[in-house]
Amino acid sequence: AQSVTQLDSQVPVFEEAPVELRCNYSSSVSVYLFWYVQYPNQGLQLLLKYLSGSTLVKGINGFEAEFNKSQTSFHLRKPSVHISDTAEYFCAVSNSSGGYNKLIFGAGTRLAVHP
Amino acid sequence: NAGVMQNPRHLVRRRGQEARLRCSPMKGHSHVYWYRQLPEEGLKFMVYLQKENIIDESGMPKERFSAEFPKEGPSILRIQQVVRGDSAAYFCASSPNRGSSGANVLTFGAGSRLTVL
Numbered sequence: 001a002q003s004v005t006q007l008d009s010q011v012p013v014f015e016e017a018p019v020e021l022r023c024n025y026s027s028s029v030s031v032y033l034f035w036y037v038q039y040p041n042q043g044l045q046l047l048l049k050y051l052s053g054s055t056l057v058k059g060i061n062g063f064e065a066e067f068n069k070s071q072t073s074f075h076l077r078k079p080s081v082h083i084s085d086t087a088e089y090f091c092a093v094s095n096s097s098g099g100y101n102k103l104i105f106g107a108g109t110r111l112a113v114h115p
Numbered sequence: 116n117a118g119v120m121q122n123p124r125h126l127v128r129r130r131g132q133e134a135r136l137r138c139s140p141m142k143g144h145s146h147v148y149w150y151r152q153l154p155e156e157g158l159k160f161m162v163y164l165q166k167e168n169i170i171d172e173s174g175m176p177k178e179r180f181s182a183e184f185p186k187e188g189p190s191i192l193r194i195q196q197v198v199r200g201d202s203a204a205y206f207c208a209s210s211p212n213r214g215s216s217g218a219n220v221l222t223f224g225a226g227s228r229l230t231v232l
Contacts, residue, residue: 032219043119043206043225044158051219090157094219100146101210101221102171105157 002027002093006106014114015083021076021109023091030096033074034103035065038088047089050074051096061085086113117142119224120189121207127230134194134201136227140209147190148221149182152204164190197231204228 007022025031032051036044048059055067065076074091088110092103120139128134140147145166150158151174163171164184175182179197184190194201205228208221 034220036223041228044208044223046220046222049220096219100163100170101219102148102160102163103150103158103208103221104160105150107157 002031002095002104004091004093004104004106006089006091006109008109009107010110010112012112012114013081016080018079019077019081019085019111021089021091021111023074023076023106025072025074025091025093027072027093027095032094032096032101033065033067034092034094035059035063035074035076036090036092037061038090038108040087044090047076081111081113083113083115085111087111119144119207119209119222121205121224121227123227124225125228125230127232128197129232130198131196134197134229136192136194136205136207136229137189138192138207138209138224139189140207141211141222144209144211144222146210146212147184148208148210149190149192150206150208152206152226154203158206161192194229197229199231202229202231 003026005024013019034049035047048057050057050067058064063078088108090108091106147164149161152158160174162175162182179195181193204226206226208223
């Protein structure tokens with residue numbers, strides 16, 4: 001069975017500071033990895049994904065993530081955050097060899113950017 | 116392309132009533148997934164459907180919950196005899212067929228927020 005652990009439930013940070021949101025997964029098979037963002041009372045928007053190839057993945061809004069197979073991690077980073085980045089961030093995993101895209105989500109990390 | 120459309124966005128029901136949540140996938144998508152998000156929690160998989168078929172319902176509660184995706188029309192998530200614990204946000208996502216561009220990515224709707232009084 002697959003699982004996702006987001007190590008921080010809340011991350012407070014000041015505007016223009018760098019941020020890292022941590023994500024570890026467990027799986028006995030090859031995986032695809034995703035980060036989604038959820039703004040208050042809205043749906044989920046895809047930030048970035050790792051399917052194959054380069055382990056450093058760049059997404060929207062200046063975010064990037066690095067797939068580390070040996071550490072089973074997929075941490076999300078941004079060098080300088082804005083107030084508008086305040087949201088809930090979800091890491092998710094799916095089975096790359098499965099017949100469909102059943103995503104398993106972490107519990108989420110609430111990023112709070114302060115002025 | 117209107118994206119994944121869910122309605123209603125907000126639904127209030129009293130205990131014992133029925134809730135019906137609708138989801139129209141993105142144009143060209145034939146795979147639909149339903150997820151539930153309880154307050155202050157992540158998303159939990161409920162069910163995966165293709166047109167007229169339930170493929171994986173391993174996350175569906177055994178009683179009161181059902182889902183369908185008919186040949187014509189939206190996918191429906193139906194909750195009978197709702198209880199307060201059913202209060203949650205229900206999200207629908209869709210994806211195209213395997214082999215299509217974007218087949219490995221789910222596109223989510225804005226969700227339906229159910230409140231049971």
